[in-house]
Amino acid sequence: MEYKNVLTTCPYCGAGCNFYLQVLNGELVGVLPCKSHTVSQGKLCIKGWNASEFVTSKERLTRPLIKQNGSLIEASWDEALTTIAKKLKEYKEIDPNSIAVLSSAKCTNEENYLMMKFARAVLGTNNVDHCARLCHASTVVGLVQSFGSGAMTNSIRELENADCILIIGSNTAEQHPLIARYILRATEKGAKLIVVDPRAITLTQFADYHLRQRPGTDVAVFNGFMNVILANGLEDKKFIEERTEGFEELKETVKNYAPEHVEKITGIPKDKLVAAAMTFAKAECASIVYSMGITQHTTGVDNVSSSANLAMLTGNVGKPSTGVNPLRGQNNVQGACDLGALPNVYSGYQSVTDEKIRAKFENAWKAKLPENPGLTVVEMMNEAANGNVKAMYIMGENPMISDPDINHVREGLETLEFLVVQDIFLSETAQLADVVLPAASYAEKEGTFTSTERSVQMVRKATEPPGESKADWEIICDLAKAISSKEFEYKSPAEIMDEIASLTPIYGGMSYERLQRGGLQWPCPSKEHPGTPYLHKEKFSRGKGKFFGIEFKEPVELPDEEYPFILTTGRIMFHFHTGTMTRKTDLLNKEVPTGYVEIAPKDAEKLGLADGELVSVQTRRGKIETKALITKRVSEGLIFIPFHFAECAANVLTNPALDPKAKIPEYKVCAAKIEKIKG
Amino acid sequence: MIENIRHLARKWLEAKEVDAIFGLKEQDGYIAPHLFTDASELDNLTISTEYRLCYTCRPLKEDILSLMQGKEPDTRIGIVARGCEERALIELAKRNQLDLDKVKIMGIACTLEEAKECKCEKPYPSNPIIGERVEGVSEDEDVNTLLNKSLPERLEFWRHELSKCIKCYGCRNVCPMCFCKDCKMEQEVFCKTGWLPPEIPMFLFIRWYHISERCIGCGQCEKACPVDIPLLTLFKLLRRDVKDLFDYEAGMDAEQEAPLLTTLDEMPIKEEVPSGV
Numbered sequence: 001m002e003y004k005n006v007l008t009t010c011p012y013c014g015a016g017c018n019f020y021l022q023v024l025n026g027e028l029v030g031v032l033p034c035k036s037h038t039v040s041q042g043k044l045c046i047k048g049w050n051a052s053e054f055v056t057s058k059e060r061l062t063r064p065l066i067k068q069n070g071s072l073i074e075a076s077w078d079e080a081l082t083t084i085a086k087k088l089k090e091y092k093e094i095d096p097n098s099i100a101v102l103s104s105a106k107c108t109n110e111e112n113y114l115m116m117k118f119a120r121a122v123l124g125t126n127n128v129d130h131c132a133r134l135c136h137a138s139t140v141v142g143l144v145q146s147f148g149s150g151a152m153t154n155s156i157r158e159l160e161n162a163d164c165i166l167i168i169g170s171n172t173a174e175q176h177p178l179i180a181r182y183i184l185r186a187t188e189k190g191a192k193l194i195v196v197d198p199r200a201i202t203l204t205q206f207a208d209y210h211l212r213q214r215p216g217t218d219v220a221v222f223n224g225f226m227n228v229i230l231a232n233g234l235e236d237k238k239f240i241e242e243r244t245e246g247f248e249e250l251k252e253t254v255k256n257y258a259p260e261h262v263e264k265i266t267g268i269p270k271d272k273l274v275a276a277a278m279t280f281a282k283a284e285c286a287s288i289v290y291s292m293g294i295t296q297h298t299t300g301v302d303n304v305s306s307s308a309n310l311a312m313l314t315g316n317v318g319k320p321s322t323g324v325n326p327l328r329g330q331n332n333v334q335g336a337c338d339l340g341a342l343p344n345v346y347s348g349y350q351s352v353t354d355e356k357i358r359a360k361f362e363n364a365w366k367a368k369l370p371e372n373p374g375l376t377v378v379e380m381m382n383e384a385a386n387g388n389v390k391a392m393y394i395m396g397e398n399p400m401i402s403d404p405d406i407n408h409v410r411e412g413l414e415t416l417e418f419l420v421v422q423d424i425f426l427s428e429t430a431q432l433a434d435v436v437l438p439a440a441s442y443a444e445k446e447g448t449f450t451s452t453e454r455s456v457q458m459v460r461k462a463t464e465p466p467g468e469s470k471a472d473w474e475i476i477c478d479l480a481k482a483i484s485s486k487e488f489e490y491k492s493p494a495e496i497m498d499e500i501a502s503l504t505p506i507y508g509g510m511s512y513e514r515l516q517r518g519g520l521q522w523p524c525p526s527k528e529h530p531g532t533p534y535l536h537k538e539k540f541s542r543g544k545g546k547f548f549g550i551e552f553k554e555p556v557e558l559p560d561e562e563y564p565f566i567l568t569t570g571r572i573m574f575h576f577h578t579g580t581m582t583r584k585t586d587l588l589n590k591e592v593p594t595g596y597v598e599i600a601p602k603d604a605e606k607l608g609l610a611d612g613e614l615v616s617v618q619t620r621r622g623k624i625e626t627k628a629l630i631t632k633r634v635s636e637g638l639i640f641i642p643f644h645f646a647e648c649a650a651n652v653l654t655n656p657a658l659d660p661k662a663k664i665p666e667y668k669v670c671a672a673k674i675e676k677i678k679g
Numbered sequence: 680m681i682e683n684i685r686h687l688a689r690k691w692l693e694a695k696e697v698d699a700i701f702g703l704k705e706q707d708g709y710i711a712p713h714l715f716t717d718a719s720e721l722d723n724l725t726i727s728t729e730y731r732l733c734y735t736c737r738p739l740k741e742d743i744l745s746l747m748q749g750k751e752p753d754t755r756i757g758i759v760a761r762g763c764e765e766r767a768l769i770e771l772a773k774r775n776q777l778d779l780d781k782v783k784i785m786g787i788a789c790t791l792e793e794a795k796e797c798k799c800e801k802p803y804p805s806n807p808i809i810g811e812r813v814e815g816v817s818e819d820e821d822v823n824t825l826l827n828k829s830l831p832e833r834l835e836f837w838r839h840e841l842s843k844c845i846k847c848y849g850c851r852n853v854c855p856m857c858f859c860k861d862c863k864m865e866q867e868v869f870c871k872t873g874w875l876p877p878e879i880p881m882f883l884f885i886r887w888y889h890i891s892e893r894c895i896g897c898g899q900c901e902k903a904c905p906v907d908i909p910l911l912t913l914f915k916l917l918r919r920d921v922k923d924l925f926d927y928e929a930g931m932d933a934e935q936e937a938p939l940l941t942t943l944d945e946m947p948i949k950e951e952v953p954s955g956v
Contacts, residue, residue, distance in 0.1 A: 001698075001699060001714060001716065001747060001750060001751050001754055002714065002716070003701075003712075003713065003714035003743070003747060004713055004714070005711035005712055005713065007709050007711065020711050022736060022743070024743075024746055024747065024750065025750055029736045029739055029743075029746060030736035030737045030738070030739065031737065032711065032712070032730075032734065033849070033853075033903065034709070034711075035710075035729040035730065035902075036708075036709060036710070036729070042729070042902055042903060043847070043849060043903055043904065043905035044847060044849060044903075044905070045845065045847045045905065046845075046846060046847045046848060048847075049737060049847060049848060049849060049852055050737065050738065052737075052738075053738050173845055173875070174845075174875065177845050177847065177905060178905055180845070180905075180906075181905045181906060181907075184843060184906055184907075185907065188907075202845070202875045202876065205842060205876075206843075516707045517707055517708050518708070572873075573845065573846070573875055574873060585738075586738060587738065587848070587865060590865055590872060591846075591872045591873045592872070592873035
């Protein structure tokens, strides 16, 4: 008999909890929390506790599939790879940019690195992106322009010692439960908690202030905070003087955002705004925590830069328990960005347009690399629908549920001449593919994930992949070889990490030898470097921190007579993203079996709705049917739909309008109407 | 101490007194439960108060030892067990989850520091082979503080603590005594599903009630709670009540029947019929 426990990193959110997978005679029998792990400390959320179940699901893909006469038929690896290699070579010869690649925030760092190397060096295109575009593209752009580095500035456990925490657009208790742990601990030690959110999220019950803004008015809220702080002389003058630039521009802009004016824009009573702003400014150590509630807007970059403005104005950057802390949604969305699965940068955010950097990668990869930035996620789907992108390779993503305006996504994917999907399940997207490749799950391979606090952590193999499925890194290597590349001869993920370290300064000191003993937070430039718990200590990554004077702009689509409600979307505790994993987990399905629309009691009354009744929700993009959940969590005029559920997919409704810089879609605000379905 | 344990484990394996040793293994600075079948591995056998060897595997809802016995009923397993682990084994066997005849206990007594850390009332197994027996913690500060509060204060205390619950089920998952296949916590009839915080107090109450006389006081539930609900304090009070009411302490006596499992052989208690009806 063999029984062992294999330490690994949770495949759900970006908190980066570690746990052991329990393996009895080669079978997964459960999950055991890891007591010595810095964030999880022997605790997990409901998703983590159940993270072994989907791995053993009978629905796992076990053999490659090739579409013949409209049906996906089992095939050998040889047939599948030969077919893909032949097709991709044809498109490459005509125009490499007719191919687009989606990498995956669920896959390891090594796999993301290989996928972007494959796209650039083998296929010859920079058309490589992934779902970070849909969640934190605005963070990467916004924090780079303000600070010079687009990641969470501080570490998760530092939150516990903050004196004030401002949470804006993050339902932390449900989306990052183990991060909420440290926020709750801070409040129990006396920290002030300010929650800015249109919904009465779980943490509001412990908040000193809950400011309920009209969705999409976050810039006005931030400017209001800063107006109050400046009016009361509570800004950190020394910090502004020594560490920042652009203060005059900021001052000019925010002087127009007096609390009365902000109340008119946001709906937040002015007294509450003033009190919260004063509380924030007076705290010794104040942390800002945010997530997709501020990033998924056409003003996403503006929102992120505004949060950076507020942190700098009060001197809350570059020391423990402060900072601007975006919480990344996926286990490895930080890593997928770090490793360059983005159309404009190689690993470590090194620009594809910088000749010297391009020469470095050309030299290492022995290939001529494309010079211009490629297409982003939503642009890829548009170009697919227009016929300019003809072939697409999707690894571990499910845009048929996750992307905005799904009807348009379907049109794009169906217009493609050739679609390859590599996944662990036959997802809604895989069902549209010409070739489907079966991949190993996190429990069946080795690699690393990078958590939201920039911590690179080991993922270890516990069991064998089912059937003929293979680790994504092996599939990419096999395919590259089938297209006759000689630069994909890796014996193990450790070797890939060594190549990453040699080309990526922020990962320069990473190696499996070090990572086996625990996570390392980047920047970690050398083998002796201990890693970096918080950024911008004496100097910002870009030198001086930059203030931007940012004016409030309305969301693209506002409610009107025909579509009188504001629809906002998001996630819930019991499911994850497109449900590919959580909806194959018994306990999670017991908790929440299907989707719903949250509607305020007064609105429900006007529509003659009772709790649980079936309604149709319609926007200019499409229409879904779902059941009504009558709750005060939403205010009047606002409805909320979780986006996990294919049968009532919120993203049929959402607006694909993009932030001009970050190209992130406006998931958080669109106009909708809701009608009772007479039964 | 650890050398003595390794030595004994090696002896048991080599003399074929057991086929495997269930203990904790240290690797790369991490400690986790492990089944040692080869004496050469035993240099990595270690002890730690952080992990217990009796826990229920999810989603199978079965104790790890019970799963092992299910796979290979004839395998004799030696287990390095502290007092609380022995109590769990006894209580599990009492409830037909384990065959104790196939388990050989290598009892270790906890140190005073370990006993204090776990606020343990009985930090030793019935027959400690390794370590010196120390007295348990009789006075619990958290329990006393709570009992000194007024009833409304106590209600408010628990209302606040329970409102933090994020429904991870971690307290149930780590509990060696929570092995029910049809766990009541998951059932809509007891607690509205899919809602946070879960209904106060039913979600946690249903478990507390259900294991009140099984709880062996290991405190693993409290340590698994991501929001620091003081579950050990609660269970200490429940265990005290069970002892007062039924003179029963879970895991102490393999022969004593558990009160909630007992069928009343004597005359059932007669309902009192009020006079004059």
